[in-house]
Amino acid sequence: MKIDNNTDIQGMKAIEFLPTLENEQRFTDVVGMIRQTRPNVIRIANTALFELYWKVGGYLSQKIADAEWGDGIVRQLADYICNKFPDIKGFSDKNLWRMKQFYETYVENAEKLSALLRQISWTNHLTIKSRCKTSVERAFYLRSFSPTMVAEYQLCLPNKTLLQQKMRKIEDEMDQLDSNT
Secondary structure (H helix, E strand, C coil), X not given: CCCCCCECCCCCECCCCCCCHHHHHHHHHHHHHHHHHHHXXXXXXXXXXXXXXXXXXXXXXHHHHCCCCCHHHHHHHHHHHHHHCCCCCCCCHHHHHHHHHHHHXXXXXXXHHHHHHCCCCHHHHHHHHHHCCCHHHHHHHHHCCCHHXXXXXXXXXXXXXXXXXXXXXXXXXXXXXXXXX
């Protein structure tokens, strides 16, 4: 069967879609509903993922603390999930260790921070976790979280030395201007 530009694989003619002005408004309304709901869906999914990561991290932490499992078992678990359930993604040994660290990092303040932890993405959590040295610092960034704040923190912290050097250079230039006048 010969297929031209207006024919789909099943041999049916494609219908050209040109909505009327009235239909376009209705379609725009539906698209608006979809866009309005998406952030809620993402937030709900994020909450469910955090609860799962918390449970997995707690399970791993307990098994390792009780000396039932060693480091090699976590790798075996990751391989088991990967090989037996290839549709389940995100459970490499590295991520399983992160889940354990996530649990152990916040277990002492779980009641105070649980709502805050669910408000940020896993990636942002990993950024805060890796950059903050103390629990007080982590709690500060979780409490005052905004998406732009995490991005700024992520960008500025590695360059803190550069920023300090630039500040000193500006101060030196200001001092030279003052001494020349």
